[in-house]
Amino acid sequence: MLDARAHPSCISVAVSRAVGEAYAARNAAAQINCSETCFVLAFVPGDLDGRRVAAALEEALEGVPVFGCSSAGQITPHGYETDALLLLAFPKAHFRCSSILFEPLKPLSTTAIATAAQRHEKTFSHTAGWHRLGLIFADGLSKQEDVLISTLETVLDDLPLFGGSAGDALRFEDTYVLHQGRCYGNAATLLLLETDLPFRGFGFDHFLPGGTPIVITGADPDERKVFEINGAPAAQEYARLVGCAVADLSPQIFAENPLLIEYKDRHYVRAISDAGEDDALSFLAAIDDGLIMTLGQGQEIIRTLQSGLDIHDEQGRRPDFILGFDCVLRKLEIEQKQLGRAVSEVLCSAHVVGFNTYGEQHCGVHMNQTLVGVAFFGPDQRTLY
Structure with missing residues (x-):
């Protein structure tokens, strides 16, 4: 049973550890109410074929848009995992979404990306009183994230951007992003989100x-x-x-x-x-x-993790959930020091869900060995970023 402390109320979290792409996808999708869902983020473990997972989710989720990527590990309500298919269902009640696929990333055209991003942002109608942010998922083997995130930060200068690079459990062989039910290598997915939930972005290392x-x-x-x-x-x-x-x-x-x-x-x-x-x-x-x-x-990794995740709003409330992009090399160091269980407890208590990355993006910079995240608070709390 999932730890009750890690249950957010503003999104639904589905986890499947089943063997086989179709079975894992159906098992996870069965935990989601499709009629109430705006979109789903999927973080796929390295032992599952991404194309088969994408196709199975497209069918099982009845056409609900699916985005995400391959992962070098997952952060579930149990903390760190390696072989879990993780789905995060963002409800229509709190979120609106628009997306764009950048393909190919290499060779990269900054002009084409800038033009497409600006055009897309302008056509995404604004809901009065709602807040905007962007999520970026990029192929971690494309080696283009630095230019990509700096370009997007420049042309979308009033939009806070957060992201992670797709990984594959340190095999450095097959990384991909998911976009609208399909799997793409050498590509990136940009999600433009609107939400009535206040949020706060952060990033820290040790x-x-x-x-x-x-x-x-x-x-x-x-x-x-x-x-x-x-x-x-x-x-x-x-x-x-x-x-x-x-x-x-x-x-x-x-x-x-x-x-x-x-x-x-x-x-x-x-x-x-x-x-x-x-x-x-x-x-x-x-x-x-x-x-x-x-x-x-x-520095002491448990202490810096606890300090970095000690996030509150002005009323002293903790986040409903934190979407986290955590470098796989942090996880590797943590496991080497036999701190996995302790770190998982901290992540669980802080309501962190997300994945282990090959790189993280925040403030227009592509970095490594960092935990980047977006803390979402319950309704009617002030947005800080």
Whole structure:
């Protein structure tokens, strides 16, 4: 049985751990009242075929629009999970929705995206007294999220945007987004939402800058690859900085020792995904020659999580639910430290539902190892973002 603390009243949450795409989709859809639902967000685990899930949901949900993506993990009312199909049903009583698909993302045309986004936003009629926000789900292997989110932030400057990059449980093989009952690779889905629910956006990580400046002296920005750091082979220099052998570099090492950049007086994580045989490091966000970075020093992750999710409105009320986009590398570090159960308890108590990402988008920036979210409050509470 789901923990009663994690039951929001303003959306419906459906979870299926059934084996097989059709069975899992029907099982989850059966938990949703289609006639009352405006749209559904679906976060699909890596062991299910996205195309089959999308087709099965299209049938089982009787034409209710379905959006979402593949996920590197799910945040359900039980906290962290890996093999659960998660559906979030947003009711007509509180939400209106319009969507646009950007395909292909690579090669990316900023002009085409800007024009389409502006045109779409203007044709989405405004409901008096309701609030607007945007959700973006992008293929995590497209390597285009940085330009995409900065473009959207520029042309939709009065619309707060939040998002996550589709993942696949660290296989880095098959990521996709869902849009209107179909599955797309090398694409992104932008949802324009209106709601009568006040909301507040946030984003936080658990790293502080430390040590001496690190300079990227050789990189391929298009592929997010770094070949040299401080004039030395990248993997060798990074291993020296974190105090391990090149042979010992692993996702766990990368998760606990990310590099940070400073932008507008804030530090953002640029996570490393892997090290190649050529001593190059592959990153999950934008990287370039001449970039000055610093090694991140991790803080106590439970404490920073509790503090970051301690969200209230002006009347002291907690959110009805939080839609969360949480980097898979955070989850990896948490599991490595055997803190999964404790973190799940915090997420559950805070009413967080969402998925583990390959990157997060907030304030016009694509970042890593961050928890980005939107806290939705009950009706008649003030919106802050």
